[in-house]
Amino acid sequence: GDSVTQMEGPVTLSEEAFLTINCTYTATGYPSLFWYVQYPGEGLQLLLKATKADDKGSNKGFEATYRKETTSFHLEKGSVQVSDSAVYFCALSEEGNKLVFGAGTILRVKS
Amino acid sequence: DAGVTQSPTHLIKTRGQQVTLRCSPKSGHDTVSWYQQALGQGPQFIFQYYEEEERQRGNFPDRFSGHQFPNYSSELNVNALLLGDSALYLCASSLGGALFYEQYFGPGTRLTVT
Numbered sequence: 001g002d003s004v005t006q007m008e009g010p011v012t013l014s015e016e017a018f019l020t021i022n023c024t025y026t027a028t029g030y031p032s033l034f035w036y037v038q039y040p041g042e043g044l045q046l047l048l049k050a051t052k053a054d055d056k057g058s059n060k061g062f063e064a065t066y067r068k069e070t071t072s073f074h075l076e077k078g079s080v081q082v083s084d085s086a087v088y089f090c091a092l093s094e095e096g097n098k099l100v101f102g103a104g105t106i107l108r109v110k111s
Numbered sequence: 112d113a114g115v116t117q118s119p120t121h122l123i124k125t126r127g128q129q130v131t132l133r134c135s136p137k138s139g140h141d142t143v144s145w146y147q148q149a150l151g152q153g154p155q156f157i158f159q160y161y162e163e164e165e166r167q168r169g170n171f172p173d174r175f176s177g178h179q180f181p182n183y184s185s186e187l188n189v190n191a192l193l194l195g196d197s198a199l200y201l202c203a204s205s206l207g208g209a210l211f212y213e214q215y216f217g218p219g220t221r222l223t224v225t
Binding site for chain 2: 004036042043044045046049089091097098099100101102103104
């Protein structure tokens with residue numbers, strides 16, 4: 001079945017550092033790919049998405065490119081802020097709108 | 112414009128009991144999905160309701176059941192609670208007809224089974 005694997009955390013960075021969170025997926029077809037963010041005490045929020053190969057999703061300085069050849073969708077940000085501290089989930093959807101999530105990566109940004 | 116709302120926020124139940132969680136979708140949305148998020152893990156899909164019928168189901172036992180009402184709100188019922196059912200239960204709403212949908216999540220209901 002479909003699955004998502006993302007790098008284990010926690011990831012601890014200093015403010016203004018470059019961020020990469022790796023995500024790879026397994027799917028039988030051509031899924032849509034997503035990054036969701038969960039701030040402490042809150043629900044999941046969609047951060048960005050890509051619906052076909054080579055699409056780049058971007059939002060709030062975060063970017064991720066749908067790489068079909070490597071089945072990857074790595075999340076990047078050029079300069080993180082303390083307010084970016086949260087849990088980040090990579091996810092895919094292939095059948096009937098069901099979302100399949102990775103285990104999540106905790107990001108901690110120090111000032 | 113109200114987003115997805117869930118009730119209650121927190122709930123404590125005893126093993127063997129039954130629980131009902133409620134969800135109101137974002138205005139204009141007709142599809143509701145339920146997810147279970149155990150501590151430190153990603154959400155797991157339970158089932159999805161569209162037009163008052165269960166459209167898709169994940170790998171959860173029959174103890175987990177649901178319902179969707181004509182106003183698109185939904186309930187999640189769990190019978191014979193186990194300690195392992197302790198988790199954050201998330202509701203998400205979307206448009207059923209959209210090819211590349213976006214699911215909007217509620218804040219969740221924290222269920223603790225003792």
